[in-house]
Amino acid sequence: MIIKNGLVFRKNRFKKMDVLIRNGKISKIAENIESAKENEIIDATGKYIFPGFVDLHSHLRDPGQTYKEDIVTGTRAAARGGYTTICAMPNTEPIVDNIATVEYIKRKANDLGYCKVQVIGALTKKSEGKEIAEIANMLEGGIVAVSDDGNCVQNTKIMLNAMKYVSSFNIPIIIHAEDYSLSGKGQINAGKMSTKLGLSGIPALAEEIVISRDIMLAENLKCHLHIAHISTARAVQMVREARTRGLNITAEVTPHHLLLTEEACVNYDTNTKVKPPLRTEKDRQACIEGLLDGTIDFIATDHAPHSDFEKEKEFSIAPFGINSLETSFASLYTGLVMNKIIDLHFLIQKLSTSPAQFLALNCGEVSKGKDGDLTIVDLDAEITFTPENMLSKANNTPYINKTLRGMIVKTICNGRVTWNSDSK
Amino acid sequence: MQNNFIGRNLFDLDDYTAEEILIILEATKAMKEINKRDYKKLPTLKGKTVCTLFFENSTRTLMSFELAVDRLSADLVRFSANVSSLAKGESLQDTVYTIDAMGIDLYIIRHSYPGSPQLVHKYTGKPVLNAGDGSHAHPTQALLDMFSIWERVGSLKGLKVTYVGDIAHSRVVRSNLIGMKKMGAEITVCGPKTLMPGHLEEVYGCKVEYDLKTALKDADVVMGLRMQLERQSEGLFPSLEEYSKLFTLSKETMKYAKKDAIVLHPGPMNRGVEILPEIADSDHSVILEQVTNGVAVRMALLFLMLGGKM
Numbered sequence: 001m002i003i004k005n006g007l008v009f010r011k012n013r014f015k016k017m018d019v020l021i022r023n024g025k026i027s028k029i030a031e032n033i034e035s036a037k038e039n040e041i042i043d044a045t046g047k048y049i050f051p052g053f054v055d056l057h058s059h060l061r062d063p064g065q066t067y068k069e070d071i072v073t074g075t076r077a078a079a080r081g082g083y084t085t086i087c088a089m090p091n092t093e094p095i096v097d098n099i100a101t102v103e104y105i106k107r108k109a110n111d112l113g114y115c116k117v118q119v120i121g122a123l124t125k126k127s128e129g130k131e132i133a134e135i136a137n138m139l140e141g142g143i144v145a146v147s148d149d150g151n152c153v154q155n156t157k158i159m160l161n162a163m164k165y166v167s168s169f170n171i172p173i174i175i176h177a178e179d180y181s182l183s184g185k186g187q188i189n190a191g192k193m194s195t196k197l198g199l200s201g202i203p204a205l206a207e208e209i210v211i212s213r214d215i216m217l218a219e220n221l222k223c224h225l226h227i228a229h230i231s232t233a234r235a236v237q238m239v240r241e242a243r244t245r246g247l248n249i250t251a252e253v254t255p256h257h258l259l260l261t262e263e264a265c266v267n268y269d270t271n272t273k274v275k276p277p278l279r280t281e282k283d284r285q286a287c288i289e290g291l292l293d294g295t296i297d298f299i300a301t302d303h304a305p306h307s308d309f310e311k312e313k314e315f316s317i318a319p320f321g322i323n324s325l326e327t328s329f330a331s332l333y334t335g336l337v338m339n340k341i342i343d344l345h346f347l348i349q350k351l352s353t354s355p356a357q358f359l360a361l362n363c364g365e366v367s368k369g370k371d372g373d374l375t376i377v378d379l380d381a382e383i384t385f386t387p388e389n390m391l392s393k394a395n396n397t398p399y400i401n402k403t404l405r406g407m408i409v410k411t412i413c414n415g416r417v418t419w420n421s422d423s424k
Numbered sequence: 425m426q427n428n429f430i431g432r433n434l435f436d437l438d439d440y441t442a443e444e445i446l447i448i449l450e451a452t453k454a455m456k457e458i459n460k461r462d463y464k465k466l467p468t469l470k471g472k473t474v475c476t477l478f479f480e481n482s483t484r485t486l487m488s489f490e491l492a493v494d495r496l497s498a499d500l501v502r503f504s505a506n507v508s509s510l511a512k513g514e515s516l517q518d519t520v521y522t523i524d525a526m527g528i529d530l531y532i533i534r535h536s537y538p539g540s541p542q543l544v545h546k547y548t549g550k551p552v553l554n555a556g557d558g559s560h561a562h563p564t565q566a567l568l569d570m571f572s573i574w575e576r577v578g579s580l581k582g583l584k585v586t587y588v589g590d591i592a593h594s595r596v597v598r599s600n601l602i603g604m605k606k607m608g609a610e611i612t613v614c615g616p617k618t619l620m621p622g623h624l625e626e627v628y629g630c631k632v633e634y635d636l637k638t639a640l641k642d643a644d645v646v647m648g649l650r651m652q653l654e655r656q657s658e659g660l661f662p663s664l665e666e667y668s669k670l671f672t673l674s675k676e677t678m679k680y681a682k683k684d685a686i687v688l689h690p691g692p693m694n695r696g697v698e699i700l701p702e703i704a705d706s707d708h709s710v711i712l713e714q715v716t717n718g719v720a721v722r723m724a725l726l727f728l729m730l731g732g733k734m
Contacts, residue, residue: 190622195622195624197538197539198559198560199558268542268543314537314540316537316539
């Protein structure tokens with residue numbers, strides 16, 4: 001396969017080049033590659049070519065909740081969003097706390113998926129925060145990290161033991177930081193909007209107190225702690241300070257926490273109901289700042305599909321979560337790059353290079369020998385996400401029926417076209 | 425008079441201007457006159473069908489609304505959640521679709537979840553009157569409170585108004601703050617810190633006090649709020665006794681307000697907790713007038729929203 005005449009992102013620059021992919025790997029990048037042997041030529045004139053995006057945080061709902069999403073639709077949505085690798089979070093039914101479920105996901109993704117799927121195993125059995133899961137067993141099945149995402153281990157002693165146990169395996173523990181006694185029945189950020197809308201609030205403190213606790217626990221264990229979907233200014237500051245002290249603490253931020261604030265909840269739109277909640281403008285700015293100065297390592301979607309009938313409810317009883325894989329790039333490009341808040345190079349690093357490095361994957365850059373994972377983008381094209389054209393089973397995004405700029409025209413994963421905007 | 429209320433919703437008072445609120449108060453006055461007649465009925469909404477959707481227990485508000493519907497001669501259908509399909513797990517959407525298929529002109533909804541009135545409008549396209557949604561809003565209560573003050577005192581502009589109690593959980597206060605602010609009142613809220621939501625000054629432009637005597641100083645109008653015992657088990661205050669020691673409206677504490685200050689309460693009252701009988705039953709009190717005015721306010725709203733003719 002040759003992709004011709006695109007502006008290729010390489011060594012942090014864009015240059016008009018051709019890319020040759022053979023046997024699923026990038027084998028040559030040069031000007032004017034001519035080869036009679038290649039039967040697939042893709043003309044990318046005027047388009048940008050990025051290394052395929054990597055998502056560290058997706059909920060595929062498979063097994064068990066396949067009415068929301070499954071591995072096929074979730075990976076198709078990912079491919080449409082320009083992703084070539086995604087990591088499946090373990091809060092399925094059953095929870096991914098055993099090797100059999102790990103293998104099920106990997107096999108199904110391998111056989112039917114539209115992108116590569118890495119599996120994150122549960123930290124505790126059934127993610128109940130009581131007993132440590134069979135992590136070594138799951139490692140044999142190929143998990144890349146452990147997390148009780150969606151749940152948070154409340155008992156400090158159990159978290160301490162879990163961290164001790166995991167620290168010998170050289171994989172990160174990813175935490176969803178939430179002190180339930182503080183978040184309680186909270187629906188949105190505790191602040192101006194919760195007061196105005198009469199909804200119970202989730203204070204920033206509910207997140208910060210757990211991050212603070214876990215940083216302290218990790219400090220003496222040399223454990224790699226990764227903070228999922230960081231959302232508050234003080235949390236970003238705590239991670240910054242911990243890193244200054246040389247701790248192995250990393251963090252991710254979602255597109256919605258970079259782009260939206262609690263104000264988005266004003267009309268009780270359940271598509272804005274998410275955990276952690278959309279915070280204040282000050283918090284959003286701190287997240288952008290943290291991403292820019294390297295405190296936050298990369299952007300992860302927290303793709304959390306829910307069916308229409310689940311979100312079409314009173315705000316107080318609708319589930320938390322935003323559907324994000326398809327809209328991620330376009331929303332970030334439109335909201336941050338076009339507004340000159342971050343530049344395109346930086347965005348690509350945070351969507352591809354940094355998360356690939358985080359898991360030491362052979363992708364995330366367009367260079368010889370790397371996996372043939374490319375995302376071809378028309379930055380000028382507009383795209384409107386509608387319930388009719390969403391590839392995810394679910395439509396729960398605040399960007400539904402909104403028009404954004406930056407369309408993924410083709411996605412190539414291991415040298416195979418997994419998304420093509422021309423063939424509907 | 426041009427009626428630009430037809431077909432509109434009343435989710436809360438923020439969608440209405442001070443001029444429009446004044447029109448509602450004037451219409452209420454007219455309705456109150458009718459309620460004093462021997463024959464308390466107008467044929468004006470004959471042929472219209474109003475549905476009360478009550479997903480939360482209520483006696484007085486429901487009665488007040490239903491009486492208002494009756495007095496304007498509209499047909500009334502009543503849905504209340506306890507006895508019906510909601511218990512079987514039907515969603516609000518399906519419930520409302522089903523009812524709407526029977527041909528409804530206006531909905532009156534009470535629900536414990538904020539934002540539910542907006543959903544009913546989304547599902548039906550019909551005008552919706554919010555009769556209380558969770559801790560969010562209770563605009564008809566606010567309007568009847570405002571009417572009760574307006575009728576007694578005249579203009580609401582520049583009045584010093586103090587609300588005392590569980591501000592955090594009170595939809596009555598939230599709607600009052602929006603409405604009274606629009607009419608130019610100077611507002612203070614007072615209660616225990618644990619029952620005070622954040623950012624009140626910023627959101628509503630009111631003052632926040634934690635000491636009752638300071639809060640009542642020179643007040644023209646004072647409203648006590650019902651203190652619910654369940655807040656005690658939620659760890660928000662230690663006991664009703666201690667609460668009343670700090671926040672009850674009594675002869676002693678009302679001394680700090682203006683001499684002719686009026687006292688309101690949205691009911692039902694906990695006598696001896698947030699208010700003592702010596703105040704509830706005194707000349708200060710307009711508590712029973714509030715109830716009378718409630719019917720008139722609701723008649724006025726139905727009349728305006730459904731385009732009735734006098």
